[in-house]
Amino acid sequence: MPARLDRKTAPRVYRAYTGMSHQAILGGARLDRKTPIPQAACSDQEVLESLVFTALADCRQIVSRPFGVEQISLPADGGMPTVRLVDTVYAAKSTVSYANWLVQAVLPHAVDESGYSNGIANVRVACVTRQDLTLRFLGTDARLVFRGGPRTDWRRVLWEFQCQLESAGGEALWNWPRSFLTDSVRMKLHDQRPRSLAWLGSGLMRRAAIFHSASSSFYVNGWEGLDELKFEFDTLVGVSATHDRFVNRLIDPLWGLPLIIKERHCYCDDRRGYHCWFGLAHRDGGKRALQLRFTWTERRHLGDWRNMLKATGAQQSRLNEILPEHLCR
Numbered sequence: 001m002p003a004r005l006d007r008k009t010a011p012r013v014y015r016a017y018t019g020m021s022h023q024a025i026l027g028g029a030r031l032d033r034k035t036p037i038p039q040a041a042c043s044d045q046e047v048l049e050s051l052v053f054t055a056l057a058d059c060r061q062i063v064s065r066p067f068g069v070e071q072i073s074l075p076a077d078g079g080m081p082t083v084r085l086v087d088t089v090y091a092a093k094s095t096v097s098y099a100n101w102l103v104q105a106v107l108p109h110a111v112d113e114s115g116y117s118n119g120i121a122n123v124r125v126a127c128v129t130r131q132d133l134t135l136r137f138l139g140t141d142a143r144l145v146f147r148g149g150p151r152t153d154w155r156r157v158l159w160e161f162q163c164q165l166e167s168a169g170g171e172a173l174w175n176w177p178r179s180f181l182t183d184s185v186r187m188k189l190h191d192q193r194p195r196s197l198a199w200l201g202s203g204l205m206r207r208a209a210i211f212h213s214a215s216s217s218f219y220v221n222g223w224e225g226l227d228e229l230k231f232e233f234d235t236l237v238g239v240s241a242t243h244d245r246f247v248n249r250l251i252d253p254l255w256g257l258p259l260i261i262k263e264r265h266c267y268c269d270d271r272r273g274y275h276c277w278f279g280l281a282h283r284d285g286g287k288r289a290l291q292l293r294f295t296w297t298e299r300r301h302l303g304d305w306r307n308m309l310k311a312t313g314a315q316q317s318r319l320n321e322i323l324p325e326h327l328c329r
């Protein structure tokens with residue numbers, strides 16, 4: 001059943017999609033009744049959000065929230081979104097700063113003397129404070145703020161990353177004044193992604209909290225295929241399937257994205273191979289734009305995932321839902 005927009009349920013639903021209480025963002029202003037989750041104000045903003053979100057979705061780390069996103073604040077006047085991040089990820093037997101991981105995935109940089117570059121080509125740093133890293137999209141008005149966890153100091157993170165790059169013969173490129181998309185040495189930057197999916201990447205980023213609130217998967221990963229976005233959800237065997245809950249949130253006519261289900265393959269009942277998947281397309285037509293895959297992992301392949309998630313700050317109630325202790329023994 002579609003989620004309605006009434007005074008009683010709206011705050012709860014808004015929180016499920018964005019992780020935020022809407023009063024906190026709007027200062028008590030009313031949500032737009034037609035688009036309670038506002039769209040990006042312009043196409044450049046959409047592209048920036050989509051590029052950044054796709055990079056975060058491919059995090060492939062153990063984090064307490066999918067992609068490291070705690071909350072997203074979306075000003076009703078079309079102003080800059082603020083993405084609030086987790087503090088840490090689990091990697092190589094200990095927790096490390098999520099901000100350190102993020103700058104490597106998002107900010108353009110030359111890795112070493114070979115000139116091999118990484119990051120998102122036309123993203124630049126507009127402003128940095130201890131708490132906030134504001135990104136801009138070169139040659140446009142598009143902006144996005146990353147708010148780090150309480151232990152994050154972006155200025156230190158940027159400084160350390162720059163020192164690390166320079167000691168290896170590389171270079172920080174996030175303040176580069178011009179576009180280098182035509183520079184043959186740096187063509188390996190993520191510059192060739194189709195803009196046709198920007199509405200989807202941006203729309204998903206603006207609803208990133210449903211990957212947490214409407215899913216019981218312990219690991220979610222996303223990436224961009226040739227002409228579609230793909231997400232894989234990994235759930236522990238014995239934890240009930242939540243794929244219908246997630247997809248219903250995603251296609252909700254009021255709060256969700258303009259998507260329809262084109263294919264639904266569910267094997268939960270016969271448990272054959274535990275691999276359910278959905279194909280979704282824009283409701284105005286066109287081919288598949290989004291593929292969602294749901295797989296299940298046996299306990300014996302899980303390792304110490306529960307404790308690793310706990311080390312990143314995952315809440316006990318969340319752990320009990322997605323990796324209950326009696327199923328992890």
Ligand SMILES: [Zn+2]
Pocket residue numbers: 241243265266267268269276
């Ligand atoms: Zn299923």
